[in-house]
Amino acid sequence: MTALTVEGLAKRFVTKHKQEGLAGSMRALLRPQTKEKIAVHPIAFTVQEGESVAFLGPNGAGKSTTIKMLTGILHPSEGYAEVLGLCPWKERQRLAYGIGSVFGQKSQLWYHLPASDSFELMSRIYEMGREDYRRRRSELVERFGIGPYLHMPVRRLSLGERMRCEIAAALLHRPRVVFLDEPTIGLDVIAKQTIREAILEMNREEGTTLFITSHDSGDVEQLCDRAIVINYGRIILDDPVPEMKRKYLTYKRIRLELEEPAEEIELPGVEVLRAGGTALELGVRTEEVRIEEVLGAIVGRFRVKDVTIEDPPMEEVISFIYGKLGKEGG
Amino acid sequence: MLTEANQSRLLPPAERPVLARATALARFVWTCWKLNLAGAMEFRMSFLLTAGMMMVNNTVWMFFWAVYFHRFPIVNGWGLEDVMMMWAVSTTGFGLSATLFGNCYRIAGLVASGQLDVYAAQPKPVLLHVLITRMSVSAIGDVLYGLLLYAIFGEHTLLGACKFIAALLLATAIFVFYNTLVQSLAFYIGNAEGLGLQMFNIVLTFSTYPTDIFRGFSKLLLFTVVPAAFISYLPIGLLRETNGLFLAGALLMALALAAGGTLLFYRGLARYTSGNQIGLRM
Amino acid sequence: MRADTFGESLLSRKWHKYAAVGRITVSSQLAYLADFFIRTLFLVVIIYIFMQLWKVTYEGVGETTIAGYAYRDLIWYLIFAEAIILASPRVNLTVEEEVKSGAVAYRLTRPLSYIGYHYVAYLGEAALRLAVNLIVGGLLGVLAFGVPSFGWGWGAFAAMLLGALTVNFLLRMALSLCAFWVEETQGLVFVYDKLLFTIGGMMLPLELFPDLLRRVCAWLPFQTVVYFPSKTIVAFDAAQFPQMLLLQWVWVIPLAALVGWIYAKGVKKLNVNGG
Numbered sequence: 001m002t003a004l005t006v007e008g009l010a011k012r013f014v015t016k017h018k019q020e021g022l023a024g025s026m027r028a029l030l031r032p033q034t035k036e037k038i039a040v041h042p043i044a045f046t047v048q049e050g051e052s053v054a055f056l057g058p059n060g061a062g063k064s065t066t067i068k069m070l071t072g073i074l075h076p077s078e079g080y081a082e083v084l085g086l087c088p089w090k091e092r093q094r095l096a097y098g099i100g101s102v103f104g105q106k107s108q109l110w111y112h113l114p115a116s117d118s119f120e121l122m123s124r125i126y127e128m129g130r131e132d133y134r135r136r137r138s139e140l141v142e143r144f145g146i147g148p149y150l151h152m153p154v155r156r157l158s159l160g161e162r163m164r165c166e167i168a169a170a171l172l173h174r175p176r177v178v179f180l181d182e183p184t185i186g187l188d189v190i191a192k193q194t195i196r197e198a199i200l201e202m203n204r205e206e207g208t209t210l211f212i213t214s215h216d217s218g219d220v221e222q223l224c225d226r227a228i229v230i231n232y233g234r235i236i237l238d239d240p241v242p243e244m245k246r247k248y249l250t251y252k253r254i255r256l257e258l259e260e261p262a263e264e265i266e267l268p269g270v271e272v273l274r275a276g277g278t279a280l281e282l283g284v285r286t287e288e289v290r291i292e293e294v295l296g297a298i299v300g301r302f303r304v305k306d307v308t309i310e311d312p313p314m315e316e317v318i319s320f321i322y323g324k325l326g327k328e329g330g
Numbered sequence: 331m332l333t334e335a336n337q338s339r340l341l342p343p344a345e346r347p348v349l350a351r352a353t354a355l356a357r358f359v360w361t362c363w364k365l366n367l368a369g370a371m372e373f374r375m376s377f378l379l380t381a382g383m384m385m386v387n388n389t390v391w392m393f394f395w396a397v398y399f400h401r402f403p404i405v406n407g408w409g410l411e412d413v414m415m416m417w418a419v420s421t422t423g424f425g426l427s428a429t430l431f432g433n434c435y436r437i438a439g440l441v442a443s444g445q446l447d448v449y450a451a452q453p454k455p456v457l458l459h460v461l462i463t464r465m466s467v468s469a470i471g472d473v474l475y476g477l478l479l480y481a482i483f484g485e486h487t488l489l490g491a492c493k494f495i496a497a498l499l500l501a502t503a504i505f506v507f508y509n510t511l512v513q514s515l516a517f518y519i520g521n522a523e524g525l526g527l528q529m530f531n532i533v534l535t536f537s538t539y540p541t542d543i544f545r546g547f548s549k550l551l552l553f554t555v556v557p558a559a560f561i562s563y564l565p566i567g568l569l570r571e572t573n574g575l576f577l578a579g580a581l582l583m584a585l586a587l588a589a590g591g592t593l594l595f596y597r598g599l600a601r602y603t604s605g606n607q608i609g610l611r612m
Numbered sequence: 613m614r615a616d617t618f619g620e621s622l623l624s625r626k627w628h629k630y631a632a633v634g635r636i637t638v639s640s641q642l643a644y645l646a647d648f649f650i651r652t653l654f655l656v657v658i659i660y661i662f663m664q665l666w667k668v669t670y671e672g673v674g675e676t677t678i679a680g681y682a683y684r685d686l687i688w689y690l691i692f693a694e695a696i697i698l699a700s701p702r703v704n705l706t707v708e709e710e711v712k713s714g715a716v717a718y719r720l721t722r723p724l725s726y727i728g729y730h731y732v733a734y735l736g737e738a739a740l741r742l743a744v745n746l747i748v749g750g751l752l753g754v755l756a757f758g759v760p761s762f763g764w765g766w767g768a769f770a771a772m773l774l775g776a777l778t779v780n781f782l783l784r785m786a787l788s789l790c791a792f793w794v795e796e797t798q799g800l801v802f803v804y805d806k807l808l809f810t811i812g813g814m815m816l817p818l819e820l821f822p823d824l825l826r827r828v829c830a831w832l833p834f835q836t837v838v839y840f841p842s843k844t845i846v847a848f849d850a851a852q853f854p855q856m857l858l859l860q861w862v863w864v865i866p867l868a869a870l871v872g873w874i875y876a877k878g879v880k881k882l883n884v885n886g887g
Binding site: 379382383386387389390393394397398400401402404405406524528531532535536539540542543544545548 | 650653654657658660661664665667668669672673678799802803806809810815816820821822825
Binding site: 092095110 | 361
């Protein structure tokens with residue numbers, strides 16, 4: 001079943017335009033000049049239920065605007081979208097029962113009260129039965145490990161603790177589609193890991209569809225099986241994550257542990273990143289030379305104790321895509 | 331993948347019986363108010379202090395009227411009791427609007443800073459949800475003060491109490507929806523925060539002076555654009571004499587403001603630009 | 613130190629120093645001038661309401677004067693009283709902030725009295741706000757009653773203002789400095805403001821009070837802030853004027869001593885506890 005259908009969805013903002021200085025302000029007051037700014041060009045994609053999709057792009061690319069249109073917060077300037085078979089801005093209330101959203105920068109929790117109070121309110125907002133609510137809450141408390149601070153005022157929680165409560169609150173009503181806007185922003189490694197594991201578990205066990213924006217390549221690699229990249233309001237890439245890595249990973253890293261200290265090595269398309277004693281690290285541009293050739297040459301020359309081949313971190317892939325495709329598309 | 335609980339929950343609320351929907355909504359509103367109060371109690375000391383300060387503030391005006399009526403027994407047909415009941419109605423009305431629907435004073439700010447997202451993403455009427463999410467702590471002092479005035483100067487019969495409650499409902503509704511109306515201008519014009527606050531302050535100020543000291547054009551204004559007279563005249567037009575024409579007018583004004591405010595808010599919501607702050611800083 | 617500056621008296625140099633503080637306050641506050649004018653909207657509304665209320669009252673009583681005030685005098689009184697009250701800078705916010713953040717300690721290192729600095733800054737800002745309020749309030753009065761002829765009242769008002777602002781400043785400062793000991797002074801200053809509104813004579817001239825209350829007020833400093841200057845200008849009385857002026861400055865002395873004493877205690881506490 002299709003969870004999301006987006007067709008020609010676009011958003012333009014009208015902004016006031018003002019000349020410099022006081023005189024400009026006065027003129028703007030009398031005859032305001034407006035200027036249209038295109039936040040999202042017409043875009044189209046579909047997401048199947050149970051998929052987990054990373055929605056990527058640099059700041060100001062239109063990610064949040066798209067999510068806000070899909071959750072019914074913003075009305076689009078043109079185009080059509082369907083979430084769980086409902087049009088978000090026309091059937092906002094009905095849809096809201098089926099979706100959950102976490103905006104990393106905007107809290108749903110009541111700042112001065114314990115998270116348990118906010119959970120109580122959420123259960124009322126989503127009209128959950130008491131028994132169902134209690135069962136679901138203890139399930140999430142366990143999954144996100146938030147038991148110890150469920151009854152502490154939210155303002156006293158660390159960012160990581162708060163974020164875990166935030167996400168648990170958004171999942172309370174068992175949404176079928178969850179929109180996560182920067183869910184791990186500003187968190188430390190351990191907190192990120194806890195959150196990712198809990199989200200992933202839910203995706204696997206409940207078949208929840210995930211739609212995630214993030215600047216964190218870890219989120220993409222660990223949570224998502226598909227990536228849509230948007231830049232300047234246009235979709236510039238829509239691929240499964242492994243394929244994206246294959247297509248744009250034209251660079252690999254070979255780490256070698258040798259029996260004896262290495263001597264000079266020179267191959268086309270290969271650069272020495274680090275050489276010291278028996279350790280050797282090479283960078284390989286796979287467009288110029290096949291990885292097998294490089295390995296063959298090495299095995300022919302040295303006695304190899306251990307070898308690992310690594311992809312560069314996702315971050316490099318994404319920034320590469322922004323750079324390359326952004327220019328072509330924009 | 332859908333569990334049984336899932337199935338029943340996904341029944342769209344529109345298809346549930348009306349009574350069940352109303353109960354669910356009432357439970358939600360009640361929970362929100364409970365949380366607001368719990369939040370206020372988190373800071374008990376400052377709660378008492380601010381509520382106390384409001385009571386001191388109101389005492390200033392009681393002082394004024396006490397001295398005034400000490401010297402002049404009546405002002406255009408209004409006695410001390412009428413003026414006190416006017417204060418009881420307008421402070422309690424204001425207090426209820428700011429405690430139960432506290433965000434009606436902050437809509438413009440919420441719109442400008444893009445803080446409506448959370449409400450818009452949840453399955454409850456956005457305006458109602460926004461309004462009840464904040465409680466002004468100091469206004470609790472106003473409610474208590476107004477009730478105290480009723481206890482001293484009001485009519486303590488069943489009819490008197492009912493009339494007083496009716497007056498409060500009208501006053502609260504007028505305050506809430508007048509604010510909703512002026513604050514919702516933020517969807518359409520930049521910087522409506524200052525304007526909204528000034529407009530409200532004018533209404534509030536006028537609603538605490540006897541309607542009958544104003545004449546001609548200014549009286550006309552008070553029954554139209556600055557609808558303060560529908561509040562300030564309640565002690566005469568409802569509590570003392572029960573004037574049908576005035577009551578109909580007040581009811582009509584409350585309904586018109588409710589309709590207008592709600593319409594302006596939801597129309598605006600469709601143009602809402604949220605918080606990316608794209609080019610919003612001017 | 614250069615020898616030729618020696619001729620300039622110490623007093624005059626001090627005077628120049630504080631005058632500079634006042635000047636800089638005024639010019640920095642000029643940036644908010646438009647804001648001050650917008651805030652006078654409340655002044656206009658409240659004066660308008662009082663005009664209606666008192667008009668009805670005078671008609672009801674059927675006499676031309678009440679407690680010695682003609683209708684127009686009473687309204688002018690209220691205009692001046694409101695203008696003075698609404699002109700007061702919120703010195704308590706600054707002082708409380710400086711005490712809590714410890715900035716008061718840095719101020720101590722400068723060759724400038726902490727109280728003196730705030731006093732001059734207070735006068736500068738108050739003068740500016742008062743001017744704005746008087747322009748707007750005056751315009752309203754002129755529109756209603758034509759140009760008033762207060763004669764000597766103007767000069768007496770000006771002379772009385774300094775004392776009024778000084779007493780107001782000292783009382784506010786005494787309360788603000790309590791920030792050395794208590795969490796927040798906002799509540800104290802709030803109550804003080806309300807005392808000015810009522811028994812200070814902002815809403816009603818003291819002549820309208822019941823006798824007993826009036827006699828109590830005569831022993832309190834609040835009347836010197838609002839009632840004295842407003843009364844002086846609308847009903848100048850050559851015999852009363854020197855008495856009022858004297859009384860103002862009689863209040864200044866113990867209040868100044870009180871502020872100095874609180875401040876010294878506060879600083880000592882700061883030194884002991886290391887701020």
